[in-house]
Amino acid sequence: MKIAKTLGQAVAAATLGMSLAAGTMAGEVNIGFTGPLSGGAALYGENTLSGLRMAAEEINAAGGFDLNGEKTTINLVSLDDRYSPAQAATNAKRLKQESNVPAIFIPHSGGVFALQDFNEKDNFLIMAYTSVPTVTEKGNSLTVRIPPTFDGYVRAFTDYALENLGTTLGMAGATHEYAKIWGSMIEKEWTSKGGKVVANNPMDYNKSADFFTGVSRIIAEDPEVMFVGGASEPTGLVVQQARQMGFQGGFIVMDQAKIDEVASVAGGLDMVEGAVGVVPLSVYETEPAQDFIKRYKAEYGKTPGSEAAYNYLALHGLVEAMDATESTDPKVIRAAIGKALKNMPTSKNPYEVTDVTEKGGFVTDTTLAVVKDGKIVQVDID
Structure with missing residues (x-):
């Protein structure tokens, strides 16, 4: 090796x-x-x-x-x-x-x-x-x-979380441009389907490793679900620190972060129980x-x-x-x-991509995975 x-x-x-x-x-x-x-x-x-x-x-x-x-x-x-x-x-x-x-x-x-x-x-x-x-x-x-x-992810993740995790959402995403766009879209999707956003406190995932202050502001509003996401490593730290402060709800994980990598940083799959995100490559068979x-x-x-x-x-x-x-x-x-x-x-071609749209996008399927009983499970999307 x-x-x-x-x-x-x-x-x-x-x-x-x-x-x-x-x-x-x-x-x-x-x-x-x-x-x-x-x-x-x-x-x-x-x-x-x-x-x-x-x-x-x-x-x-x-x-x-x-x-x-x-x-x-x-x-x-x-x-x-x-x-x-x-x-x-x-x-x-x-x-x-x-x-x-x-x-x-x-x-x-x-x-x-x-x-x-x-x-x-x-x-x-x-x-x-x-x-x-x-x-x-x-x-x-x-x-x-x-x-x-990611618009397909926004819809699928929101639908699953509202049905299975709760109706109140705390927004703890990152501050870079990509995360801002993701956050604004999921906030709109969440509220349009009857959910309530109880806190919104984006943080700079690229410069900080201590997210306790920002996360505590989210937890103080007692959300059932927390939206997190940037690169996997800082996302894992956000999740870890949320758990350390007593948060017991689920997570919506922005697609830039991967559940298996987040879990590795956070301390194991038990730390991300109830997380919703994209299907990691490691789960593909x-x-x-x-x-x-x-x-x-x-x-x-x-x-x-x-x-x-x-x-x-x-x-x-x-x-x-x-x-x-x-x-x-x-x-x-x-x-x-x-x-x-x-x-x-x-x-x-590990993802078996075989076409490009007229506007220049690889044609691929939207996927959804959740963490249940300490395991990453792929969920079919309607």
Whole structure:
């Protein structure tokens, strides 16, 4: 088993040292990444980057792909933006100017929106790992949204929680742009279906590890359900501290956080009893998912989350599109990526995504999982 590298340091530093100084080498295409590799969301960013790195290593080990009659490899160039939209925009400019990347992967909506201000003009494809619906509704012709939109989660999580957990909700989500949009949508959905929001106190999940003050304000209003969510690690701390202060209700977990990862930080599945969230990859029983989990564990020594799996398949899909068209033109790649996903081997596609909407979103199913009696259980959605 290989020892997992600290991606935010070893991988980023190595790729930057070679790539930014030299630009694109003959027989090599640079692919960009900007995301949080330090701060409270560093684990989230590193999980995303690990899927890209695994895909790039597989592609290169297989000899690369065809480009103008020449076998071409992938060079992943990663930059830390500390979850800052402004820094993400600066990084994207640098990646385009110095490394001539045709595509940039980015795992946060604030950064995606910042890049959409200039990516069509600068001619690069945004590979957006965010479930905010407006990312693809804005009509940006060079954006691909990788995960499913969260509006389906908002409806499904609300329906389940109101029926099974209670009707009073305390809002303890994060303060970044993605969490703000999620929070506003679930508050609207909750109240429109007869529930009551008794407290609303968003917190900065990226900068703090002590959430006792913020959580205590929520608990003081005695909610039956608590809405939480940002990256998995700080979300786990919020849940842990809520339990330590005596909260015994259920949780609605925003899709950025994964129940199994939250439980690991909080102290076990018993700490998240009654939680509602997306189905973790570890619960999937399909052959492509289980095969990816096995290979990822062998590479990194831990169970992968959806960030790794979705970005892994997205980079494979991107390269399949370049291989099929023998082009690195972002417009050509964007037009070809749907067909590329259909033709991609299932071993490269743990979520079995086979289509892209006209507006640029991967076509995937909305899933729902709950924690019952100390186990994560998938629940069918009507």
